[in-house]
Amino acid sequence: MTGALAPAKPLTALDRCDRCGAQAYIRATLPVGGELLFCAHHGRQHTSVLRDKGAEIQDESARLSESPASATSER
Numbered sequence: 612m613t614g615a616l617a618p619a620k621p622l623t624a625l626d627r628c629d630r631c632g633a634q635a636y637i638r639a640t641l642p643v644g645g646e647l648l649f650c651a652h653h654g655r656q657h658t659s660v661l662r663d664k665g666a667e668i669q670d671e672s673a674r675l676s677e678s679p680a681s682a683t684s685e686r
Contacts, residue, residue, distance in 0.1 A: 619669045628653055638669040651675060 619638060626635040628650035637654030639647045642665040649657060651672040658668050 619667075622648070622669070622671050636670070636672040636674060640667040640669070642666065 619640065622635050622638060624634055626638075626648050627633065628635050629647050630649060630653040633650035633652075635648035636651045637649040637658060639649070639658065639661045641647070641661075647657075647661070647666075654670065654672060658666075658670070662668055
């Protein structure tokens with residue numbers, strides 16, 4: 612085993628924030644295993660501390676500023 616992490620799968624509308632239940636746009640994969648999902652609001656609150664503790668952060672919050680036309684043309 613090389614220790615490299617597999618690429619994280621994209622977050623979907625079914626992924627929910629562990630804090631409030633809103634749609635998740637940020638995934639924090641913890642060094643001890645497991646993951647936490649956050650909406651953009653709670654992600655901004657917690658990602659810097661989690662990153663300092665060694666978590667890998669997948670931030671897809673830029674999708675919030677996409678227009679519907681650009682989101683559908685990428686598919």
